[in-house]
Structure formats: C-alpha cells, structure tokens
Amino acid sequence: MLELLKKMDRFLLTRGMDEPYSPYVWLIYLPMFFVPVFFYYHSVWQSVAIASISLVFLTLYFHFYWVSIEAKLWHLVGIVVLGVIAVNLTPTASTLFIYAAVMCHCLKSIKLAYQVLTGIIVTIVLISLLFDYSVNFYLPALIFSVLTGISSIYQQALNEKKRELILSQKEAQRLAKVAERERIARDLHDLIGHTFSVITLKADLAGRLLDKDLAKAKLEIKQIEAISRDALSQVREVVSGYRSSDLLSELANAKNVFASLSIEFDYQLTDLSETELEIDMPTNKELAIVLRELVTNIIKHAKATKVSVEVKKQDQGLVLLVQDDGQGMPEMQSASLGFGLKGIHERISKLQGWVKLDAKSKDLGTLSEIYVPLTQ
Template sequence: MTSMSQPTSTLQRPPGRWGVLFAAIWLVFLLDPARVAWEHRDTAKGDLGLIATLVFAGVYLLLWVRLRADRARLVVHPAWGEAAGWLVAMAGLAVTMVWSLGEAGTASAVYCAVAAVMLLPFVYAAVLVLGIAGLVIVLGETRPTWDSGFGTAFGVFAAALAVFGIQQMLLRNIELVKAHDENAELAVENERTRFARDLHDILGHSLTVITVKAELAQRLLDVDPSRARTELADLERLSRDALADVRRAVEGYRDVSLPAELARARAALAAAEIRADLPNSTDDVPSEKRELFAWVVREGVTNVLRHSGARRCSVVLTPTSVEVRDDGRGSAEASRGSGLTGLQERASLVGGTVVTRTLSPGYSLQVVVP
C-alpha cells in the first residue's frame, strides 16, 4: 500500500561546501583593491581600505551561504527587511573602499550588483544594477585621474546577467520540486480517500449484516435455540470475514467477487426476513465490469438492510448494468451517504453512470456501463 506519510522535498537538505568554494573563487577580483590597500598600509586610508575590503569579502561569502540555505528550504527571496540589511551593509563597505582606495575600490560595484540580483525580484534588481553601473560611469568620467568607468560598468552588467541566469535555473528547480511535493501530497490525499471509501464499503456492509443476524439470534434464543446457534455461528464467520476484508483493504487489495457478493446478499437478506430475488449466474457480465458490479450489489443491499424497511429486494444483472431494487419506503438516507459517492467515483473510472430512482413503492440503485 502506498505510504501515507507526508512527502519530503528532495532539495531540503544541508547545502554542501562546493557552492561556497564557487563563490570564493570570484573574490579574486578583490585582489586589486587589497593590493592597493596593502601598498598604502602605512596610512590611515590604506588600513581602513584593507579592513573594508576583507570585511566586504566576508559579508559577500556569508550572503552566499545564507542564500544557498534559503534555496535548500525552497525560499525564493528573503524578506524585504533582510534583503535591505544585506544591501545596505555591502553598500556602506563599498563606499568606504572607494573613499579610501580610489578607483580600485570600484571593484566592489560588481559584487553589489550580484547581491542585488540574488536578493531582490527582477524589476527592483534591474533598477539597482542600472543605478550601480551609471554611478561607476559617472565616477570614471568626473574623476580626472581615473580611467573610464565603462569597463567596470560592463563587468557589472555581465556579472548581473550571469547570476540572473543561474538564479532562473535554480528557481525552475524550486518550482519543479514544489510541483513534485504537491503531486505527492495529492497522491497521499487520494490514497486516504480511497482507504476511507473502501473501509466504509467493507465495514458498512459487514457490520450491518452482523447487526441484523445478532438481532435475529436474540429473538430466536427463546423460540428456536437451534436456529439461534446457527445464526451465532454465522456471526462468528461473518466477523472473521470482515476482519479478513479489512486486512485486504489495509494491504491495498481492492478486488471483490460478484458471485461472493451475491451469496452474501442472499444470506443477509434471508437473515433480515427480506425476500431475495437474485440472479443465480453472473456469466453474462464481462470480466472487466464484475468488480464494479460487486461493489454496487454490496452497497445496494447494505442500504436495503439499513434504511429501506423492505419486504422484497431484487438484483438485476445485464452485460452493461446492475440494479438493486426494493419495495420499501425509499433509501433517501443512502442517497446522501458516502457509499453512493464511492460508487460514483468507481463508475466514473470506467465511464459508467450511477442512477438512483424513487419507486412507488421502493427505491432503485442502478449503475450503467456502456
């Protein structure tokens, strides 16, 4: 039987070390500001630039680790407050690097653009990337000792575009995993529904027959002890059969036998002192329809015993239909029960329809399969 435990996402696992190593490799572009800071380590600006560069690299790595953990939990973007915190921290360190190291500090602009793409939805990230690239160009054009900022701006765009492509691939993977989890949850829910329906069909019939026979045996104890003992023996047999049916349902076996259901119906109706008009042969029913027809007989006869107060019940079999009919007061309660819903689900799987009719007197439950 299919397990009914909750599905677990395949991506929900601790992130490995390779992603951090991949991010650390790209810190190579911070070597130039670190070199410049080291060359001016005897000055306050040089020391400040070196510290800012090292802290900037550490913050970038921490951000990468944090976002990988979010992806492992299927989180697409962090909360706005958290994203703003990361970006403000990196922007502050980048400004410090530019102020203390000059043109070399603009290498931080590429990492800020990458962080924006990773942290923000596309529209907001695109605006921020354009702003960063524009600022780099303006600085390059307005500082007389600096080279043109178009090269760095191109690096900002290239890095942002590359990370955007990687991010889209990760997002597609997340969507696939979520879709897989939803399908797994639906499968679990369908299995629960199937199991509940089968238990209703099996136990509802068996317990109804057991109740009828127990009432009959109680009435016969004083007037016909011999027959009462026979009915009690049937009670034991029926309870064992019910236990076996439940075990089969738990194990996932759903097959029922049409001849067996007709035999059970005959015994149950006789015990309830209801005249039974049942077919003696099922040879005309195609093999692929017998299981469904067996469920119809089981549900229909159970409803006759439980609700109708009938004196006569008949079952009519044809190659394309099965009908359970009684002359009682009508089984309105049955038409609202989960048993009829289960029959409708079973019938729909093979293109069949369920037809219920109130007769005068009586009630008819019919399933037709073309």
C-alpha cells in the first residue's frame, strides 16, 4: 500500500519541491466545493457536472506543478473559467476562485501575481453584478480570495528575499575563500622564493668548497638540510586546515586535471542539488577524498580516454559512481587491494557505507560505486 502511494505521489507531483506535502494539504478545502451539491441538490445532471468540473480542476491543479512558469498562468485562467461555469451549479463555486488566488504566488513575478489576483477579484465582482448572484457566493469568494491570495504572495516575496540573502551570503563566503587562497599563495610565494634562493646560494657555495675546505662544505650541506626542514614545517603551517576539500571542488579539480591530460570528462548530480550536497559536510568531504584517490588511480593505471562521474541520492544516502573506459586494474581483480583502494574501503566502512569495484577485462574500463548514508 505504501509503495502504491509513493508511485501515485511520483505521478502527481514533480520531485525537489520545497514543501512536497503542501499540495495535498490544500486539497482539504475541495469538499467545500462538491459535497454541498450531493447533500442539498438532487439533480443528476447537476451532480455529474460538478463531478466533471472537480476532475478537470484536479487535473489542472496537479499539472500546474509540472509545467513551466509561463504555462502556469493559463492553468490559473482555466481554474477561474471552471469557477465561472460552476457558479450556475452551486454557490460554493467560490472555492475554485480561492484556489486560483492562492496559486498566484507561483507566477513569474510578484507584480504579475498581484495583477492576476486583481483580475480574479474583478471577475468575481463582475459575474456577481451581471447575474445578480447571492451574497452566499460573492462574499466568501471576495474575502477569502483577497486574504489567501495576498498572504501567499507576501510569503513568496519573503521567500525570494530569503533566497537572495542566502545567495549573497554564499557569494561572500566564496569571496572569503578566494581571499584566503590569495593569502596562502602570497605566503607560499614569499616563503618558497626566499628559501629556494638561500638553498641555491648555499648549494653553490658548498660545491665550490668541496675541493677547498671539505669541513665547511659539509657544514653548508647540513645548513641546507636544516633550511629545507624548516621550510617544510613553515609550508605545513601555511596550508594547515586548507587542504580539506568538498566534493564539488574535487569534481572541478578533476575536470581541470583530465583536461590537461586530454581525457574527456563529465559529471552530473542526479536528483540532487548543491544545497542538499552541502548539508552533511563530513560525508561530503570523505567522498571528496575518495574521488581524489579514484582520479589518481585512473591517471596512474587506467590509460583511459573518457571518464564520467555521477552523484545521486539512494535510499537515505549518496552514491558516487565513477566510470572509465581504460584497461581493467589488476589490483582490483586480485584478492589484495592496493594501499589507496584499501584506504577507500576503510574510510567508507567507518561511515557505514559500502564499496563496489568492478574491474572489467582489458579496454572495457572500471566502474567504482561508493555508497554512504547521510547523517543529517
């Protein structure tokens, strides 16, 4: 039964909605439209007409979530037309106008949403005046259309402002990362440039002293060793905490590396947004390290001409698929895995995930499949 409901949900609504259950919740008001007819009116044709209008409305209602933002306007017009037709059948036809008013917030712009809402209100007033409909129709239609329409549009405007704020915050974070990279680049340039200049001078001096004063030459060589060790320590301090990467950055890095080697590369996120990928950063970073190791293996061993990567949702976790068209890797086919591949297994095992490495025969490539559950 649960599986059937899931299939119906996938058929009725598109994936990736911010509030996936709200379209169903809003349908609790639909009985206000058709139930009174069956209780208070006994005309067969009237009942059939109301049932038909209800079915057409539900078709427009659910299809509304699938169509482009430009086509949504025509679905709203269709619902308003249904309301105009239904007015001759039941006073509760105002329900359809209220639905149309609420759905205005999904239109292309806030300005257009208010214009369409105004058009709905004008339509209610005109048909009430032209056909002298009772207060039971126009009063609920006007009051609730105005209230729900304005509140939903206002909420949409707040959501858009919130998204803009989040985007600006992300942009500020990116700029901060760029500034940090530039700082590290400057520090490394100053450190390495100075250190290598000193090492070059001392190496040259040690070379000239070898035939003249062996003791001083040995002293210079020891100083070169000390300078090298000190430089290594300073480099580690400069880049400390900087090497941790995320999966999107690692994908971009892989693209640049493969491009420099004339290897065709593409990647895609399936049913997954960048925001969702950033929710669980520990898992994200572990997958980035795993991807880096797989890319290294492909470069070293695979002799591939094409590589593809896919990241997708599966159950309550993420799956990383890496496919190349190179030669099968012998260490994958043997009982003993290489050091890097053992490291991948150990990392993923700690996350309660699994690894599948399918090393095919020569020239058929390798498929690596890694699954990790999301912790948040």
